[in-house]
Amino acid sequence: MSQGVTIYTTQYCPYCIRARNLLDAKRVSYENIAVDHDPQLRREMMTRSGRSTVPQIWIGEQHIGGCDDMMLLERQGRLDELLVRAAVALNPHPETININWRMAEWPMNKQQ
Numbered sequence: 001m002s003q004g005v006t007i008y009t010t011q012y013c014p015y016c017i018r019a020r021n022l023l024d025a026k027r028v029s030y031e032n033i034a035v036d037h038d039p040q041l042r043r044e045m046m047t048r049s050g051r052s053t054v055p056q057i058w059i060g061e062q063h064i065g066g067c068d069d070m071m072l073l074e075r076q077g078r079l080d081e082l083l084v085r086a087a088v089a090l091n092p093h094p095e096t097i098n099i100n101w102r103m104a105e106w107p108m109n110k111q112q
Helices: 014-025 039-049 067-075 079-085
Strands: 005-009 031-034 056-059 062-065
Touching (some): 005 014, 031 039
């Protein structure tokens, strides 16, 4: 698995919809792997996660679990940190933010 977010889902699963809605609300791009009609992809998901339920979510190389696990990370204020560490853009204004920033480039850190 590479950088970014990967989520194994089915189309009508309410937990899958809820997980995708949170990622969409954060404007996080993700790879959605639909396992509805593909037993091979479902087996891949089960092998990688050790779980048979959907959704199964990875942030970068880290398997974070399912929807409830992701929602808990969000409530704890830890989800955004994981996304940033995995180089996922949290981009409230896509036209104005470059995710390739360095701390020295932040306006508050620039020497006047």
